[in-house]
Amino acid sequence: MYSQQVIDHFNNPRNQGHMENPDGVGKVGNPVCGDVMYIYIKVKDDVIRDISWETMGCAAAIATSSMISELAKGKTLEEAERITRGDVACALEGLPPVKMHCSNLAADGLQKAIEDYRKRRGMA
Numbered sequence: 001m002y003s004q005q006v007i008d009h010f011n012n013p014r015n016q017g018h019m020e021n022p023d024g025v026g027k028v029g030n031p032v033c034g035d036v037m038y039i040y041i042k043v044k045d046d047v048i049r050d051i052s053w054e055t056m057g058c059a060a061a062i063a064t065s066s067m068i069s070e071l072a073k074g075k076t077l078e079e080a081e082r083i084t085r086g087d088v089a090c091a092l093e094g095l096p097p098v099k100m101h102c103s104n105l106a107a108d109g110l111q112k113a114i115e116d117y118r119k120r121r122g123m124a
Helices: 002-012 059-073 076-080 085-091 099-121
Strands: 024-028 036-046 045-054
Touching: 002 059, 024 099, 036 059, 036 099, 045 059, 045 076, 059 085, 059 099, 076 099, 085 099
Parallel strands: none
Antiparallel strands: 024 036, 036 045
16 A cells, blocks of 8 residues: 555654754644644755654654655755655655645645745745
């Protein structure tokens, strides 16, 4: 049912955990399945220098949180904003159709973290 990438990111999540004093926080959730995701970013010179996350959800939600953190770390804010839901699913070598909403949460959470960063800086 799940690809090796999904299983690997679920069993060995990258960048997991709460971040103290983040520059931006994105919180997203899906009321249907109950998944909740927090994405934290630290930004320096317009680059995401650090990213972490906390997710309460299924294996796919945890794997997509891990993958979005890998895809976004080291990218400029503009580059990170271009990471799509499809990019997350593709990097994980696909998700079952019933779990595609998880990649939506991860990508949306990153976008919200960037929006929050800009709001805090008076840039939005």
